[in-house]
Amino acid sequence: MLTEYFSSVDFLVLKPAILLAIFALGVMMTDLMLEKGQKHLNAVMALVGIGFAAYSLGPWPGGIQYMMAQAGVREVEAFRGAIILDTFGIYFIWIFLISSALSILLSIRYLDVEDEQRGDHYAIMLLATVGMIFLAIGMDLVTLFMGLELMVISVYILTGYLRRDRRSNEAALKYLLLGAFSSGILLYGMSLLYGMSNSTDLRIIASAISQRPDGDPLVLISVLTITAGLLFKIGAVPFHQWLPDAYEGAPHSITAFMSVGPKAAAFAFLLRIFMVPLAPVRELWLPLLIGVAIATMTLGNLSAISQSNLKRLLGYSAISHAGYMMLGLIAGNDTGVKGIAIYLLVYMFMNLGVFAVIVSMRRQDLIGDEIDDLSGLIYRSPVAAVLMLIFLLSLAGIPPTAGFIGKYFIFLSLIQTQHYVLAVVAVLYVAVALYYYFRVVVVMFMREPADRTQLSLAPGVRFTLAVSLAMTLFIGIYPDPFIQLATDTVQSILP
Amino acid sequence: MQTVLPNAFFYILAGVILGGGVITITRRNAVHAAIWLVVTLLGVAGLYLHLNAEFLAAVQVLVYIGGITVLFLFVIMLVNLEEAASERQYSGQWPLGITCAALLLIELGYFIYKGQEAFYFAESFGGTLQPNTELVALALYRDYLLPFEIASLLLLVAMVGAVVLAKKDLE
């Protein structure tokens, strides 16, 4: 009956998402039959699920990329254009899978310390990943919207996962209220898009918009509301205030998770919307984005300076990074979008690296997200300190770390498109950023430690650190393959 | 006579909806707010009927009023709201809030109004809305099958999440 409308291809494309969903359910099932001691198996199972998803996607026999390569197609439409699996989507799916896997690895130890080791946690993480995937490959307003909601609602839950911790509750509730609020605004815009195109397919909307007379109020309203909604999701000023709170309140491992995957997904969403349906009215949203980008970098960097809580500081730094990535969208050429893609990739690794250290700071008697908790880390655990240093340098964008490559393309695109002033502002904020990152470095390297207890690096954390470090340095020193990849990626959404 | 009535119907409903809305957000007692929300939602449902969206109207009544609002009422019962009701109702920033919201309304209105002549929607492809339920079903299971599936996951997550968060102690 279904085959009448749907071919096996449709489901083939969905394979990773489906696998993740199945394993999510599986985790919940098995969770019930696991003893308290064995709960780690949930994590293992979740990882296995991600592994299968990755396998079903990858460029090896049985993997989607392999088949696409065989068939020589660069993009596959499915579900009557509801989703489209192109290089762009695949690139992001990989980011989601990797980041989720690493975050799960971080969670294992963390949940032990919090004594919240339960299967649903991992299930929800997997489902959130599913949501992200739809954000990356959706070509239909409704699909995108549902994917978005699946993702954010999962993240709300995870943020509030520490039920006994008031900071966690508050963070979750704030995040949810504001998220719902912004979803409302976003939906309002979407409804108007539907109204003026009689469709929810992005490409049809694009053509519809391009046929509207310029200065058309409907277009204006929808563009503005949608822009506001999207900017909220990436935490751009002035729609950013949920972000520091959510970062601070969420469990360490979840902060790591939400600072990478959902952020990337939001950017994928943002790019899709701005590059496809809203491309025709670029001159409409460009000035807004320029203003917002400057405000974002300014506020993000300046308020990070005065933070004493490391997670919160990283929250503000995440805001400023979002500002940098917006610059790529402002430039709007292939260099810029490529920059965003690479930036997200490296941002994932360096950020997870930092959070891995923070997670391992957590002890029964210490929350470990205050900057001062890191005092004299070099004495307590030199490895962690040095790794932290490298990740922070990468965040600041000092070569030869990956962070520099990310910023490199952003600045390059700005110069290329003659946004000189913007470029100068951006590079100057690099110095400011360095200033607050190095406040952490100073604490780690030039203070006497409060206590000399060694840091216990759990295997999961070790692995995460290893991967993050390897990638941060590798991308920084030999970025060529990744640049190629990104170039290939952005082809599919560039006009 | 055939058109006057529906028009009047629309404006009455609009009045109900807006009035209900205003009253909803001004109630001191959350229970009253929820009740008045029901009124508003009913108004909207009526509007759906008026717009030949019978199925949606039904959903509105069943899910919204029968589900969500009841959920609200449950929670309201669950959490003790005496002192909440006794305390100050409006946040300190309410004047600013209202001003901005008003500004938003004005601007929305301005833009919609300004573009009166340019203000047209995509032309219909000559489709039809009847029989409504069948069409909706077809759309839902054909064009929007994928979102539908996602919706199921979404509800699953919401359910699990609500349980995980709200339950007193899990073990």
Next chain:
Amino acid sequence: MWFHEHILSVVMFLPLAGAMLLLLLPSANKSLIRLTANIVSFTGFLVSLLLVFWFDADLGGFQFLEKVEWIPSIGANYSLGIDGISFLLVMLTTLIGYLAVLCSWSAIQDRVKEYYIYLLILQTGMLGVFMTMDFFLFYMFWEVMLVPMYFLIGIWGGPRKLYAAIKFFLYTLVGSVLMLLGIFGLYFWNHSQTGVYTFDIPTLSNMNMPLDLQLWIFAAFFVGFAIKVPMFPFHTWLPDAHVEAPTAGSVILAGVLLKMGTYGFLRFSLPMLPDASRDPRVVSAMVTLSLIAIVYGALVSLMQKDWKKLVAYSSVSHMGFITLGIFVLNPNGITGSIIQQINHGISTGALFLIVGIIYERRHTREISEFGGLSHVMPVYATLFLIIAMSSLGLPTLNGFIGEFVILQGTFEENKVWAAIGVSGIVLGAAYLLWLYQRTMFGTLDNEKNKTLKDINFREFMTLIPLVIWAFWIGLYPRPFFHILEKPVQRIVERVRPDYYATAQVASPAEAPGPAAGQEESAEEE
């Protein structure tokens, strides 16, 4: 032969390899670590000596070329090569780097392992800056150095180390990121002309750009390099960094790091932006800043109460000479400025070693704390005397050669500039002799100084190479001039294509040729 082909890579990465080796050693065994670090850096120096034999000064252009595709997608290559200018600076770096390691033997007592690792990484970074022929790679090394230097100051520094360290870092970072934008400007202009994306320095050095674009890029570069030099208004990080840094830090800072700015001017600003560099406004601005730096630095150091700070300000003055020499844009000015870079590395580096030696004994640098040291430390006094003399430009020592040639070049362009510059020499004598008198001469009244030991063999060995080099340049500078002849000529021909030409057309009998006349008038306004 593999080794001959990759000599530069070997020289450059040897310290880094050493750092890796140190990582493996137990941090408890300090002496082993010290020994290893010394051996490594000394080996590095020895290997670099091979360059001296293999370098052929007669063929201009770059030598020991190495080129490997690195990031083809943006046109960046791993390409190394040195010409006369970078050759000298590389040698300076390897020597100073070794001395820095040597002089820290007893000065550094805690976190020894870290310390040497930073030093060695820094060494690789500095060598990379001077060796690379790819702008992208250059920028990487340029930034890489900041981090170890930051730690050297921030961890082993004096009381205000944190302030000094971050100030150093931020200052230089701001400069270099703006420079990065300038690099992009060149990058795109080249692309718009040739359609290829490349960071290849020789290629970028042969473009013709509109003047206004050149001026913009020049401004971007200027900020980057001027902060590093440091030129007059940007110099305030220097005294802090120097005073707070440990001896080795100051030595490297003065000996090598500062040269990167001037090297940048020579390698990038002049050849890549000839019209901008030639522009009268630019020239007069640069020269003015340099002259201010010369006099100002000297005056300020005249009044310092802190021994090390005095030396720090003196290098502001000396770097002023160097920039002056660069921007008079004639062969003698530029040649002199390069020689003066080496000289400054030798003299000021040695002066910091001198300060370090006494600081290690007395843990104070207040000049008023000392006096009459020559009674208890005669050898020290003698070496200090020689170094001081070389720094104040006494003939037969290196300083004189550099300053004389620079000022000759300046005189050729503008008599007044030269006169002001010469006054700098007089002041130089003033503050150094006063310092020498207050510390070495006079009565030995301070009890604490009565028991001071004269320098030991290791300290002697740290100073003696510099002294020898100082005399070498002072007495037989010919090889240096010979090495610099071709590169300098290339630069001058690029910046002032008519320099040699006009000169030839004008016959001895008649007045300066018209073009030459314009040159004069252009640069005198």
Next chain:
Amino acid sequence: MPPVPTAHYVFLSAALFTIGVIGVLTRRNVIIILISIELMLNAVNINLVAFSNQLLSVNGQVFAIFVIVDAAAEAAVGLGILIALFRNKETVQADEMNLMKW
């Protein structure tokens, strides 16, 4: 007398939307804030259905259904979190959630 122009529906929805916004901005009681959000979503739905009616395509209605689903989910989770918070803090006032600032 012609049928009601869609623009009026849009006006209506804009008004309802604003009411919801005002509720979110001014009420201290988190529950009522959630209710206000429901109002905003309903405003969106009015738009969608009005368009679908005018365009004679049910897509809008389907979209509206999904919006309702979303509203349900958000409400459920939101209330769940609220309960958790209430357990710890005995309050439902928005401006008493002030552990984290700056």
Next chain:
Amino acid sequence: MNFLEQIWLIPLFPAAGAILMLLIGKRLPKRLVSLICPGTVGISFLFSLGAVVQLASLSERSYEKILYTWVPGATFRTADGTLSTLAADWGFLLDPLSSVMILVVTGVGFLIHVYSVGYMAGEDGYYRFFGYLNLFMFSMLTLVLANNYLLLFVGWEGVGVCSYLLIGYYFHKKSASDAGKKAFIANRIGDAGVILGMFLMLEVFGSVHYNTVMGQAASGRFSSGDALIVLMTLLLFIGITGKSAQVPLYVWLPDAMEGPTPVSALIHAATMVTAGVYLIARSSVLYAMAPETMAVVAGVGAFTALFAATIAIAQTDIKRVLAYSTVSQLGYMVLACGVGAFGAGIFHLMTHAFFKALLFLGAGSVIHALSGEQNMCKMGALWKKIPITSKTFFVAALAIIGTPLFSGFFSKDEILWLTFINPIGSGTLLYLIALFTAGLTALYIWRLMFLTFFGESRVSDEAEHHLHESPPVMTIPLIILAVLSFAGGWIGIPAVLGGSNHLEHWLEPVFEPAHLALAAQAADAAEHSHALEYMLMALSVGIAGAGVAAAYYFFLKNRAASERLATSFSGVHRLLENKYYVDEVYNKFFVHGLAMGGGEKLSRFDARVIDGGVNGAAWLTRLTSRLSIWWDTWVIDGAVRVSALGVKVLSFPVRLLQTGLVQTAALSILIGLVVFFSYFWLR
């Protein structure tokens, strides 16, 4: 062996000695040190002797030995637009001029070294002293033997440093090290002039080699009085005033007397201070082509001679008297060069080296005998007690005042005569100044003689107690120098006295082009009768005699007269004061606040006005550098701090905005949206 080939070794012997001393001298036994250091100088003296003898046999009397190209600079554009290459050899030129110089330097130097062995015995840092002394010999010989200005400058600076070190030799005496610094700075100021002069030279001639420069200058390309050449010579002259202690840069020399006496003898009498004169003689062609400069030179020289002599009269410190006398005599030499009598200048340089060295060493011997006493008021009646010293001193005194047959007589009279008949003009005035100065010279020297060796003894008892003649190692040099002071002048007996001025002829090839150039300017080389010359000689001798007589009357016959004189002198001075108000002006200007005490007016003038000027300059320097420090710390650095602080300040409103309340957040979202709308509405 061929000494000419080896002239480059001449400076190297002392250099070797110096290096030896400074590196391992501390470990060497004193005896060895006192053998090596004078030894090296002695060897170079022998080499010089040999070289000069061989030079005499050469036809063109000039030998150039180039070791290697020292500074092979890059190309540069000369004034006329041709390309030239900055190149300076490490090369030596032996010609009559330099031959005279090296003989004087090495000869006198050797004697003084020997003398020092005795004088410095007992001092600690003996080896260091000799090391510096040898270093000085190296520099001085490089200076005189160089074949180009740049290499000359090497020696020029080198001697400066050595004098700095040797004056500061008494480390523990603050005044000494101050004096050393003052000397070096004063010299440095002069050197700045020399450097600029060399630049100009390069620009004009494209080279700094003597032969090239002189050759081009004489080539007729430049008319006499060419602006560039005048400027060039003036710049060089700045350096000369510094080195040869001419007004206004002479102030360092008297202070330099803080150094050990042999140093004063060697550096501040015999050799270093004469470097300036040598430089003029060396550049004679250039100066000859710049009459304006010549006028300046002559004027400065004459004034310095008179000025210093007057000061010398009023001194009581025996070494200071000699110091001012040196300044005055240097004035003579510069004057000689100024009037184009280069030969005479060199001649006087030589004789002066002899008797002034002798005077200093004698004074040193006296001081040594009196165990460190330098004040003449605490001496007297030493004639018998230290016979050799006093006899030799007597000879020197006769020589300096120009007693016939003594060396000073010939050189000084030649200067006076040539000044009188000099072709450039204004000769008479200069002559009168010089003549008067001669009288003053006789006065102060014999004042010194009488106060020191005759009259009643004013020596303190314990000094009296171990009063002794110096050891032979000190006296023998005295005797040799005495002989030279007596007979040294005979190689320059002018024709009029039946002699054939050998020195003049010897030097002729060097100064010929200069004389030609001058002759070209001279209106008419009028032939002067011998009678006139005899008359002038008699006159100068008479003046000297008068001076001696006056000294005898005031400072030996009855000292009361001198007291009266002093009072009446001060009366006269006060009269002048009230007439010109010079001192008020100076005091207000320089020495503000300092009370006018008793003591000798002229030395006060020196101490307050000139030093006051120096101090004033120093004060100004301090002020400016204070200002620049202030600027540095407050303005520039302040800006940085402010920006750092500004960052923190900026983050404050952020904190206000970020209340952490959910509804503020929602509000800011809404505001953002509203702003978006307004932007398009108001656009």
